[in-house]
Amino acid sequence: METSTQTQSTAVHSHTNDVHIHEHEHHHHQSFISKYIFSLDHKTIGKQYLITAIFMAIVGMSLSLLMRAQLGWPGEQFSFIGKLLGKFAEGGIIKPEYYYALVTLHGTIMVFFVLTGGLSGTFFNLLIPLQIGTRDMASPLLNALSYWFFFASSCVMLSSFFVMAGPASGGWTIYPPLSALPEATPGSGTGMTLWLVSMSLFIASGLMGGINYISTVINMRTKGMSLWKMPLTVWSFFITAILGVLSFPVLFSGAIMLVFDRSFGTSFFLPDGLVVADKLLNHSGGSPILWQHLFWFLGHPEVYIVLLPAMGMVSEILSVNARKPIFGYKAMVYAIMAIGFLSFIVWAHHMFQSGMNPFLGSVFVFTTLLIAIPSAVKTFNWLTTLYRSNIIFTPAMLYALGFVSLFITGGITGIFLGNAAVDIQLHDTYFVVAHFHLVMGAASFFGLFAGVYHWFPKMFSKMMNNTLGKWHFWLTIISLYCVFFPMHYMGMAGVPRRYYAFTEYEWTSMFTDLNRFISIWALIGGAAQVLLIFNFFWSMFKGKPATANPWKANTLEWTTPIKPVHGNWPGEIPEVHRWPYDYSKPGHEEDYIPQHIPYSETGSSNRKGDY
Amino acid sequence: MKNSRLNATLFFVAGIAFLILVFYAHFQNPQWYLPAATSVHGLVTDHLFDITMWITLPVFVITQGLLFLFVFLYPHRDDKKADYYPNNHKLELIWTIVPAIVLTWLIVQGLQTWANIKSPAPADAEVIEVTAEQFAWNFRWSGKDGKFGRNKPELMKASTNPIGIDFDDSLSHDDITSKEIFIPVGKTVLFNIQAKDVIHSFYLPHFRVKMDAVPGMRTNFWMNPTMTSADKKEDVKRTTKGLKEVDERLYGQVSDETYKDANGNVIVEKGGIIKRAERDQNGNLVKSTDVVLRLSKAGIKKIMAYHDFNYVLACAELCGLGHYKMRAAITVVTQQEYDKWMSEQTPDFEYQ
Amino acid sequence: MNLSLFNNNGFTLAQTSQRKSAIRFSIWIFMATVTMLFAAFTSALIVRQGQGNWDLFRFPAIFNFSTIFIVFSSVTMQWAYLSFQKQKTKEVWMAAGITLFAGLVFAFSQISGWNTLYDSGIKLSGNASHSFLFLISGAHLLHLIGGVVLLIFFIVRFSVTPSFSDKITIYSCTVIWHFLTALWVYLFLFLKYYCAA
């Protein structure tokens, strides 16, 4: 493909909104297929990820609503559910086998396909090249491959709904022996095989993406873009990519061993003397706990893989819309690094009650509570960023503010769970469900929403509708709190998670009302997402045209033309002179100074520490 | 931005409403907050829970409050600029060090408690062997000799010998088995836990006991119950009895009087449990058995009722389709009742 | 559309050198991921071994030979690399050919080692120590086959257009080859220590 970038054009060295750019011609004619389907352009790949993730999110959310229908109205016959699910819900009542499949696929889809694949895939692809100033990823081909592996793995995961015995049903953590023995539960047959195949493809996709992101950030930054001038988005993406590259291979090793146990008669995770339905199985000497170590060695970094990018985007969006530099930029970066590092040495806090050596547990109590420190630092820094700021309430800003609130609420309960002695009561109860949905699920989703509203103009050259965005925000945050906050109470009383119904015990029956309340709010919250989806697709075609820098932000992506071009900048890539957070700098007329503005043009506002 | 003021106010009001609701929910339903433990170590872990609550609750209120407050105070004004305030090392140092100190203190407390709970059981503990399987719990006592006989996987048959006791081993001859737990109050009980097929979790919510049952290895947990089942039942009855509206919330509660419909048919007896509709063999709901439905049909608006209470053992690790109903009863009795119960049991060997 | 891994899709010349270093860098990250994979396998082995019921068995002598072969192939790979730097076409040819051959010999001797084990009753589905040996050496061999494919790619390209301009392919071949050699030597010693009688 001939590049068009040799074309002359003026440099974008002006920071007024009407940046003067030559609308030069593109000589190459791309077919639809090469432009939208097998594209190598990072911006297109980002959009492909986003659309796929939106689809997966709709699936994941629908699954959760089906679960909530069962938990809110146990035994109630919903004829449309009966029609929808056929033999899995005869008479309109979801069967236990299907409930467990729902739990498993909901968890898997939300964590991996939406908040890892979707969130990272979309924003890393879109923003890394644009914000560090490069024309594309280090290897566009690898990048496209990464997307197609992701796509294939999504298809395989969804295909398991059409398997006779149903999809995998051992929870998203697929602990063996349950997940290894089709005798033990129907979902551990073909459904589980598909789960493992899908996850292997997913890991391959993640590794290809991760390698690319890291080497792009390290090697491809534009002139002047030193590491300490990178926006916090890029910092968080960078550290996240490192976490992924180091932790996913470990899950892969576990998955391979599980495949061997399932299909080739090995006994890595299967001990001797297993008796399933009165049949003595022929395995020897394996250790079920070994799987848990391998799984959570990925699993914990994974929750930060989900969360850190959201933190990065929230930091950026807060600063832009507060019209104020992010407070403690360096501390924020160090906090990301600390969280990233610590996330590798806390995994066994998921295993306090697993029969693991309790002394080992003690070590993990220590590391786990340590990780609260950088998290606290980040929260305080966000709050201080808002202090004496000048806040513009865009939908993205609302989401960023909502993120901070959710992160505080969900983070605080982590301090209870991290203490092994307190965790005796709380482990595997609804307290955990509340904790991780707030701190990881809802918070990261808010990061995703904030990102979509903020960078939509960059993706589609259109603006999203603000009013719809605000309605969406309010409905979503209210229903999220109403869904997940009450679950803490169920957890304190000890209601275990992954229960098909709470009707079997007197001690759980006091929550009948509460469960109905939760389910109703889950339905409202689910319905509210229609606003977003409508807004998204409607704005893509009918939205107001975007301006070059609608939020008056400092980062480089807003120096690119409104209509995206191949290679991102028609002329030379702008050179970077300053950090990305020069908002409301005293002595400067406007309340922002983009990164590519040299100090020579801003004499009146320059300060001693600037250089 | 003319909307700024509105948005800021909205955010502030919603935020404060949120904080108020959190407390309101709590004071409306105090019974929801961490129900009291009935074991010695449980009282300690609950104390730790409370300490953590007292530390984190102010942090929660202050940080959320500041968030809402700042949003309220600083909506956009065109005639004003934000402060250029990029950092303050002293502040940042403070809010790194203060959480570090507080957390260290929590860690120390937590680890001491944990170490005590996980220390070896006292030698005079009553030992009960727990064997989990899909989807049932089996318990065994060692009998008079104080020693358990061997068990072997190849002998396990769910219907006749679920634990696979090897009766060739004479130690097993006085072993007693049961599908329910009986334990004496005020005495240390040690549970030795194993699983036959997949991972389960031995969970006694009221005693703060939770330990996975893992195939291929033995785990254990010991505890000291502080209240007999009968006392606890009485206690709960006393605190929950009252005139209650006839609606959904009654399910599972106990009626304190006998209620009849217009024809004089008994709907529910004194001491009877208020049940949901039952299912027939075809899985259809039999509405005529639903107590709440019948009460409201009979025009009864309020009834005297109280909560029933039974200690329970639940499974807390996903183990398959029956996970949600893998329960067993656990009864705490006085030492005399315990000894009596024990003397009435017949060892399995004698059935052989 | 040019689908080469190293195409110039949309890049100015100024960025081409950045991309070259990026791709070199990517290779190192890739090796880090492979390292994590084998770190996971070997730590799993240690954990499992610690739980007892662990059979020690005789290592077939052929594994010693395969180790020697792979070390030898690394030397010849380096020779090919240096010759490429000095632009000596014939020597590149020869060294790369020998490396390829040695790599294949390594592969076959691994397989024959497995055969010997099977004949003496040591099977994948046997004791965990047996399973781990097959798993780990098998995973390594798969990676080595990846290296062989890359080497064949280089040789074919070089024979079609014997040019010295593309330095990245030979660089990746060489680095990856050395890495796989080092990896095997580590695995070999590790397995010998934990599994050999």
Ligand code: HEM
């Ligand atoms: C629409 C909002 C959501 C609702 C109503 C919802 C509801 C639920 C429910 C009912 C369960 C099953 C609990 C149980 O039976 O133990 C569950 C499990 C889970 N959810 Fe969500 N969820 C939502 C969003 C999310 C998001 C955004 C994430 C992303 C992290 C997520 C991750 C998970 C995970 C990891 C599990 C555990 C699955 C397992 O136990 O294996 N959920 N959710």
Ligand SMILES: [Cu+2]
């Ligand atoms: Cu974790």
Ligand SMILES: [Cu+2]
């Ligand atoms: Cu269970």
